[in-house]
Amino acid sequence: MKTLGRLEPTPELFSLPELKNYLTESHTLSSWLLTTDHKRIGLLFLFSIGVFFTIAACAAAAMRMELVTPPGDLVTSETYNKLFTMHGVLMVWFFLIPSIPSVLGNFVIPMMLGARDLAFPKLNLLSWYLFNIGGLLALYSIIFGGADTGWTFYEPYSSTFSNTHVVTMIAGVFIAGFSSILTGLNFVVTTHKLRAPGLTWFRLPLFIWSLYATSVIMLLATPVLAMTLTLVGVERLWGVGIFDPKLGGDPVLFQHLFWFYSHPAVYIMILPGMGVVSEVITCFARKQIFGYHFVAYASMAIAIIGFLVWGHHMFTSSQSIYAGFVFSLMSYFVAVPSAIKVFNWTMTLHRGSISFETPMLYALGFIGLFTIGGLTGLFLAALGLDVHLQDTYFVVAHFHYIMVGGMVTGFMAGLHYWWPKISGRLYPERMGQLAALVMFIGFNLTFFPQYILGYLGMPRRYHAYPPEFQLYNVMSSAGASILGVAYLLPVIYLIWSLKHGRKAPPNPWHATGLEWQTNSPPIKSNFEATPVVTGPPYQYPTEEEREMVHG
Amino acid sequence: MADAESALAEHFEELPQQRDAAKLGMWTFIATEVLFFGDLFMGYIVNRLAYPQAFALASHHTVVLFGTINTAILLTSGLTMALSIHAARADNLKLSGRFVLLTIALGLAFLAVKGLEYHEDFHEHLWPGSHFRPDLPAQAQIFWFLYWVMTGVHSVHVIAGVLVLCIIAWMIARGRFSAEYHTPLEMTGLYWAFVDVIWIYLYPLLYLINRYAAS
Numbered sequence: 001m002k003t004l005g006r007l008e009p010t011p012e013l014f015s016l017p018e019l020k021n022y023l024t025e026s027h028t029l030s031s032w033l034l035t036t037d038h039k040r041i042g043l044l045f046l047f048s049i050g051v052f053f054t055i056a057a058c059a060a061a062a063m064r065m066e067l068v069t070p071p072g073d074l075v076t077s078e079t080y081n082k083l084f085t086m087h088g089v090l091m092v093w094f095f096l097i098p099s100i101p102s103v104l105g106n107f108v109i110p111m112m113l114g115a116r117d118l119a120f121p122k123l124n125l126l127s128w129y130l131f132n133i134g135g136l137l138a139l140y141s142i143i144f145g146g147a148d149t150g151w152t153f154y155e156p157y158s159s160t161f162s163n164t165h166v167v168t169m170i171a172g173v174f175i176a177g178f179s180s181i182l183t184g185l186n187f188v189v190t191t192h193k194l195r196a197p198g199l200t201w202f203r204l205p206l207f208i209w210s211l212y213a214t215s216v217i218m219l220l221a222t223p224v225l226a227m228t229l230t231l232v233g234v235e236r237l238w239g240v241g242i243f244d245p246k247l248g249g250d251p252v253l254f255q256h257l258f259w260f261y262s263h264p265a266v267y268i269m270i271l272p273g274m275g276v277v278s279e280v281i282t283c284f285a286r287k288q289i290f291g292y293h294f295v296a297y298a299s300m301a302i303a304i305i306g307f308l309v310w311g312h313h314m315f316t317s318s319q320s321i322y323a324g325f326v327f328s329l330m331s332y333f334v335a336v337p338s339a340i341k342v343f344n345w346t347m348t349l350h351r352g353s354i355s356f357e358t359p360m361l362y363a364l365g366f367i368g369l370f371t372i373g374g375l376t377g378l379f380l381a382a383l384g385l386d387v388h389l390q391d392t393y394f395v396v397a398h399f400h401y402i403m404v405g406g407m408v409t410g411f412m413a414g415l416h417y418w419w420p421k422i423s424g425r426l427y428p429e430r431m432g433q434l435a436a437l438v439m440f441i442g443f444n445l446t447f448f449p450q451y452i453l454g455y456l457g458m459p460r461r462y463h464a465y466p467p468e469f470q471l472y473n474v475m476s477s478a479g480a481s482i483l484g485v486a487y488l489l490p491v492i493y494l495i496w497s498l499k500h501g502r503k504a505p506p507n508p509w510h511a512t513g514l515e516w517q518t519n520s521p522p523i524k525s526n527f528e529a530t531p532v533v534t535g536p537p538y539q540y541p542t543e544e545e546r547e548m549v550h551g
Numbered sequence: 552m553a554d555a556e557s558a559l560a561e562h563f564e565e566l567p568q569q570r571d572a573a574k575l576g577m578w579t580f581i582a583t584e585v586l587f588f589g590d591l592f593m594g595y596i597v598n599r600l601a602y603p604q605a606f607a608l609a610s611h612h613t614v615v616l617f618g619t620i621n622t623a624i625l626l627t628s629g630l631t632m633a634l635s636i637h638a639a640r641a642d643n644l645k646l647s648g649r650f651v652l653l654t655i656a657l658g659l660a661f662l663a664v665k666g667l668e669y670h671e672d673f674h675e676h677l678w679p680g681s682h683f684r685p686d687l688p689a690q691a692q693i694f695w696f697l698y699w700v701m702t703g704v705h706s707v708h709v710i711a712g713v714l715v716l717c718i719i720a721w722m723i724a725r726g727r728f729s730a731e732y733h734t735p736l737e738m739t740g741l742y743w744a745f746v747d748v749i750w751i752y753l754y755p756l757l758y759l760i761n762r763y764a765a766s
Contacts, residue, residue, distance in 0.1 A: 117562035119572045185579050193572040194562070219579060223587035231594070231700070240679040240696050242594050248690045253597055257590055530564075 021424065021521040036121035037524055042107035043422070044128050049095050049103065050491075052135055055142075056090035059083045061484065063463075064446075064477040072464035080463035081148035082164065088151030089169060093176050094135050096407055097265065100272030101218075102127070102183055104414045105211045107422060109187060111515035111522065112205050114196025114531045119189040120182075127182040134176030141168035150461065152262070155243035155254040159235040167236055170229045177222045180268075184218030187211055196514065198533035202296070205513055205537050206289060209296040210275030213303035217264045217271075220307070225261035228254065252317050259310035267306040269403050270370070271299055273410025274341055277363045280413050281345050283511040284360035285352025286546070288538045291344045298337035298344075305334045315386045324383050331381035338374050342367060353546055357509070358432030362413035365440045369405025373398055376451065391461075394454025397447045405443055412439070412490065419494065420508045424521040425501030431493045439486035445479025512539050558732045570734045577738045581745045584708075588749055591701050595756060598697070602690035607761035609691035612677055612684075613698065617668035618758040621661050622750065628657035629747045636740045642730035648723040651716055651736070654743070658713040665706055672698075698757055705753060708746045715739050 022039045025031070032040060063083050066074040075083065106124065110117055118124050141147055147169040149158040158166050191204070191212050232254070235241030242249040282289050289295060311319055311327030345367055354360070376398045380386050389395060419427050449472035454460075458469050465473065507516040518527050563569040599606045635650030676684045678699070679692035719739050722728060728736060 115562065119562075120576060121560075121562065181583055185576055185583070188579055189572050189576045192575055193568060219583050220586050223583045224590045227587050227590035227704075231590075234700070238680065240692065242598060242693055242696060248602070248693055250597065250601070253594065257593065525561075 019519060019523060021519060022524045023424070023521050025524050034125070036117070036125055038106050038110050038118050038121065038124060039422075039522065039526075041124050041128055042103050042105075045098055045102040045106060045131070048128070048132055048135065049098055052090050052094035055139070056087050056095060057484070057487065059087035059090070061480065063087065064480040066463050067465070067473045068477045070465050070467045070470055070473075075463060077463050078148060081150075081461070082142075082146035084461055085147050085150050085169075086142050089138055089147075089173065090135075091403075092151055092265070092269070093173050094131075094138065096269040096403055097176075097180055097218075098131060098183070099407065099411045100276060100414060101187070101211060101214055101268075102131070102179075104276065104411070104418060105187060105272065106183070108418055108515050109190060109208065109211060110194070111421075111518065111526050112208055112513060113190065113194055114199060114514045114527065114533065115190060115194035116525045116527070116530075118186045119194055120186050123182045124186055127179040127186070130175050130182070131179035134172045134174070134179065136172075137168050137175065138172030141165040141172065144168075152258060153229065153232055154258075155232065155235075155249075155251040156245065159232050159241065160244050160246065167233050170233050174226050174229050174233075177226045180218045181222050184215035184222075187215040188219065191215075196531050196533055199514075202293065203533055203536050204296075206278035206292070206295050206299075207272075207275035210271045210278070210299045213299040214268050214271045216300075216303050217268050217306065221261040221264040221268075224257060225265075228257040228261070252314070252319060255314050255317055256310070256319075259313045260307075263310040263313065264303075264306045266399070266402065267302055269407050270410075271302060273366060273370075273407045273413075274299065276410045276414035276417070277345060277366050278341075279511075279513070280359045280363040280417050281348050282538045282540065283417070283509050284357055284363070285349050285354050286540045287348055287352040288536075288540055288542075289344065290347035290350075291340075292536070292538075294340050295344050298340045301337040302334060305330060305337070309334055309381075312381055312386070315383055316390045321383075328381055328383045332378065335374060335378060335381075338370075342371055342374075351543060356433065357416075358427070358429060358436050359413045359417035359509075361433055361436035361440075362409050362416065365436065365443075366406055366409045366413060369401050369409060369440075369443065373401025373405055376401065389454060391459055392454035393450040393458050393460055396460050397450035397454060400447045400450070405447070409439070409443075412436070415490070415494075417509070418515070419497070420504030421515060421520050421522070423494075423498055423501070424504050425497045426504050426508060427490075427497040427501055428493050431489065435486055435489035435493075438482060438489065442479050442482030442484075442486050446476050446483050447479070449473070449475040449479075512537060558727075558734075566732060570732075570737075573734050573738055574741075577741045581741065584745060588701075588704070591697065591704070592752070592756075595697050595701070598690075598693045602688075602693065603761075605688040605690035606694045609687060609694035610757065610760065610762055612672075612675060612687075613758045614668050614671055615758045615762070617664055617671075618754055621664050621668075622754050624657050624661045624664065625747055625750050628654050628661070629744060631657060632740050632743045636733070636737055639728060639733040639736055640730060644723055644726070644728055647728075647733075647736070648720060651720045651723060655713055655716045655720065658709055658716065661709055662706060662713075665702065701753055701757070705746070705749055708749070712739070712743050712746050715742070 022037055032044065035041060035044075062075065063080065066072065066080060072080070106118070142165075145165050147162065147164045147166045149162050149164070149166055149169075153166070153170065191208060195204075231241055231243065235243055235247070235249075239247070241247055243251055243254040245251060278289060278295060309327055309331045311323055312331045315324050315328075376394070380389055380395060380398060416427060416432055419425075453469055453472045453476075456469065458465055504520040506518065506520050508520070509516070514527075514531050514533070517531060559566055559569060563572070631650045631653045635647045635654065638644070638647035638650060672678070676682055677695050679696045683692050683695070716739060719736050722735065
């Protein structure tokens with residue numbers, strides 16, 4: 001019987017080289033494109049989101065180049081509008097939302113649960129195809145002229161006034177939404193029904209809790225976006241609808257429906273990162289998580305309260321001021337579970353035996369950047385202050401701290417943490433640490449000046465600005481180029497490691513968790529025999545045990 | 552005779568687990584669908600509160616006869632669907648198949664009546680836009696826009712249901728199901744019940760409320 005403790009060498013591990021793993025199982029193209037193996041689908045997603053991330057990052061690079069000088073001299077304002085729309089749409093729906101769930105979640109959730117696959121493997125594959133169809137439609141829209149509405153598709157501009165490819169862009173997002181729904185559905189059912197014997201809810205790794213909460217949001221918020229965007233499309237195509245005031249409609253209703261999805265979607269873009277951090281912090285502090293139940297419940301609380309705060313995007317719309325009060329208050333409430341998580345991670349570090357491998361560096365970066373992003377979110381949740389900061393670079397900086405500083409950093413932490421499991425190879429540790437540091441520096445240099453810019457009143461979404469803002473803009477653009485290098489480095493050394501990296505043992509980090517009890521890379525059905533769980537997660541040695549070992 | 556063993560996918564331990572997973576999956580999907588329609592219901596409520604008179608006047612023009620016939624048809628199809636599952640549980644697959652075919656027929660009847668109704672609505676100039684009836688207030692177009700979208704999206708769901716039921720009928724004919732294993736039939740029944748329930752909300756909202764209040 002296998003337990004959650006440190007791995008005991010078992011006879012089958014010694015016959016490791018002869019075993020076929022999920023990568024060597026078969027080599028044909030169709031064995032990849034028609035696979036129902038969650039691990040392969042995770043890799044397919046990794047490839048797809050990598051492509052979309054690169055394109056969206058190029059749009060960001062173009063914008064930062066434009067903003068080096070005050071006048072709009074590199075691109076026209078129309079092009080600039082299309083650039084930030086492209087950047088926003090691709091990054092939100094085609095990178096951030098599927099990033100950790102569809103890649104890492106797909107890969108490790110069944111293994112963490114001791115299952116052979118997700119509950120609905122074919123739906124999982126369908127999810128990847130829908131994602132790519134949606135992405136191709138969005139790319140079609142971009143290549144044939146782009147859309148200029150911003151990722152928010154605000155009415156009535158998006159339906160009546162914009163002369164760009166809004167409908168194909170919307171259709172792309174609509175279809176990708178169903179990919180997200182199917183992924184969420186799969187995760188929820190798998191977590192409920194496919195847990196290994198003995199794996200009770202409070203023995204689940206916190207990554208599972210956070211992705212469960214994420215899935216609930218995906219399932220309940222995404223359909224609202226789908227229908228809202230459908231209505232925008234109908235209004236645009238046939239000139240009938242309920243949003244354009246000219247037709248007797250209400251554009252603020254659009255904003256309500258849009259943010260009813262899009263605010264919870266922000267939590268789709270941060271909760272999975274929190275899950276990764278909980279795994280990584282415990283592993284590299286070699287300590288049990290502090291306050292397991294609080295961290296688990298905090299994920300659910302964020303998901304639930306996250307549904308009740310959307311109006312804080314609309315303080316300057318015609319929304320009732322009393323509604324504004326409530327939304328402001330609820331937004332402060334959502335800070336509570338977020339803060340609980342940060343406190344608990346910090347307490348986990350306290351008196352831990354910490355080592356600074358790459359995943360840990362990223363995870364520590366996450367905590368810092370997420371805290372800054374979260375605290376500046378409180379500024380924006382304040383009714384009076386938000387009127388000053390609404391639609392300035394302060395907002396841009398705030399959500400980039402959460403989404404890039406938080407989610408992308410979390411994604412990098414997770415990708416490095418599980419890379420030995422995914423590829424069967426170790427990445428070069430020094431290079432990884434270097435990239436993590438460069439990313440932290442580049443990120444802060446890019447986005448911290450934007451807080452100041454926003455506070456000074458520079459509005460977002462403009463390609464020209466008064467000369468007094470130039471210093472901060474140059475700093476930001478310089479930071480962006482450093483950030484670009486920091487993203488390129490892992491791409492290079494991770495691909496390099498596929499061939500030249502050292503072979504990874506089953507559990508290179510000596511981590512707990514069922515995914516480390518199987519080979520690296522795992523066999524197609526993950527486990528030789530269904531594991532049995534006998535204790536809580538994160539059973540790292542206690543302080544006394546460590547002292548006994550180290551004297 | 553169906554072989555329950557062959558229906559078990561390799562990543563499940565046993566059939567009840569697989570059945571439970573399918574059931575939870577379908578309920579989760581239905582929760583998603585509720586939110587999908589919820590968007591439209593919200594649009595309806597907001598605009599109805601904003602323009603009560605226009606909505607009352609506009610709703611006079613829905614064809615209540617067609618709506619009522621369709622309600623009867625769809626509710627009956629809910630019964631035949633349930634009877635089909637009941638028959639499958641009693642291992643009477645032949646009867647179960649017949650009830651599925653009856654459900655398909657009723658679903659098609661619903662769509663036919665809906666088509667006739669759309670035809671009439673269209674001729675009455677109730678399609679929003681420049682050709683909309685001039686005798687109705689401008690906001691009546693919002694009611695009619697919502698009418699077309701809500702019933703349209705619902706009809707798409709009926710069509711999807713009928714298509715899935717055709718596959719189910721084929722599976723029954725091929726002897727895929729038994730008293731132990733007929734999960735796809737049960738799941739389709741759940742979905743069909745959901746399509747029923749949506750209509751039960753649409754019928755009063757579009758055909759009945761305020762119909763005789765103001766004129």
